[in-house]
Amino acid sequence: MKKDQLFTRRRVLLAGATAVGAAGTAGLLAWGSGDKPVRAAAPAAGAPARGVPLKPSAYRLQPLTGYGPPRTAPGRTPVRSEPMLKMTGRGRTMVLTFDDGPDPRYTPGVLDTLAEYDVRAMFFVCGEMATDHKDLLARMADEGHVVGNHTWSHPLLTSLTRRQIRSEMTRTSEVIEDGYGEPPRWFRAPYGAWNRTTFQLGAELGMEPLAWTVDTLDWTAPGTGTIVSRVQDGAGPGVVVLSHDAGGDRSQSVAALRRYLPRLLDSGYHITVPRRQYT
């Protein structure tokens, strides 16, 4: 299949997704219209993916002030001061996200399960992984998933210079555009470590910052059953779930998805991906 055909199919799939009204809201993803935005109140969970400890305060959602309508040139997004943590909207809608890949050992298993249940998810990929596995990016595009930028080498961005951060983000967006067919519209800082520079550069590159609501802590390999329980216990309207399809042995993460996904669907959850309204 040609790339163009893949992306046509992808757009058809995405056309069914509910639009996100990001304007005027922050710290969350708004779904559809007519729903009152609800500000996420709980601190974002978020253990570092690779063992770098951060103070809990680094994740706390601060009240947001001073945001009007987006003041952006085309292709840019508003410069935010906190990442989005969850969605709002009608019904039991959730987003599943998988970070650090793609990894040919685990990502195909995740994709197979998502395909089996006709579910779309988000993959926050690292450039150094993606550059060697563009076939997996193409498959994500073909199957309607959303690919986000998770930097090139998964550094602690808050310890880098602006120039280094720019390089980490720009190179990754280029690889994604090459393999996936379009540049990423979402960005997630490794370890949930954001700063003003990351928000500024992300906006410059046309990306919105997305964190998560529920951290499965699957990177600690706590056992498949524990990962399943964390997702099920954390399930709720608007919840964004963090898991990993790379960065270590992720066989538990792959196995857990096979168990919790059908259960979430049986419980009436609609698993989907966000789509930005104003782009």
Ligand SMILES: [Zn+2]
């Ligand atoms: Zn990560």
